[in-house]
Amino acid sequence: MLFKVENCFPDQYENDVDKQLALDHLLLSSGRRKNIVIIEKNAIEKLLHSKLYRAPAKTFASDIEKNRREYGVIAKQLAVYCVVDFDSRQVSCTFQNNQWVIRVGYDYFIDPENSGLIGLITEGELDFNFYSVIATYYSKYISPLKLDVSFKFHHGAGSQSKPSFDRLTNEGKIILCLVDNDKSHPKKGEGSTSKVFTHYDRNYNNKSLVNVINVREIETLLPLNIIEKILVEQKNLKILTL
Known part of the structure; x- marks a missing residue:
């Protein structure tokens, strides 16, 4: 930020x-x-x-x-x-x-905690790592600004995403929450995890924002094995550059 x-x-x-x-x-x-x-x-x-x-x-x-x-x-x-x-x-x-x-x-x-990394709520650590990889790639290779991007992980655990978001929002934290829409079909309604987020949640309301991804699962965009491979390769690259 x-x-x-x-x-x-x-x-x-x-x-x-x-x-x-x-x-x-x-x-x-x-x-x-x-x-x-x-x-x-x-x-x-x-x-x-x-x-x-x-x-x-x-x-x-x-x-x-x-x-x-x-x-x-x-x-x-x-x-x-x-x-x-x-x-x-x-x-x-x-x-x-x-x-x-x-x-x-x-x-x-x-x-002092509020001067650290901006918090990101995702449904699991794999999702968090995936979004972090995408953010880093975009920042380094697409955005002209070339900024470093890092977040603090907050575990949403599916149904706990909304309570976690509400708790951190009520604490006054600057927070971003990313969740899948869990639609079984593009014309169907959202799943239980995302539909509980209100219209107010999905717009900037002081210091927090929810973004419901327009796919059933993030793995819909990229297969899980590809995501895991990217994460493993990035981890190995970090080890080699230490």
């Missing part, structure tokens, strides 16, 4: 530990390449000259400044990105300039 920080004044947070923590966690997220973080130039300069922040945070801030112009171009080409407002605790999602913009307050990042 790309996080664009606004209304941030790092040198004014001496008595605001929450804002210090939120900013520190965002910088760490960028430095560890969990997410892309954009911070205004003036804010970075204030941070670098402030005694409130540790050396690692300043190093990550300098890295953001070096790539700020490139990141700004990337933001304009994404289907969705997130604005982090340090002057607000409100959450909203709007469609503007052909992009979905999720807006959250700085308080979302007080919890």
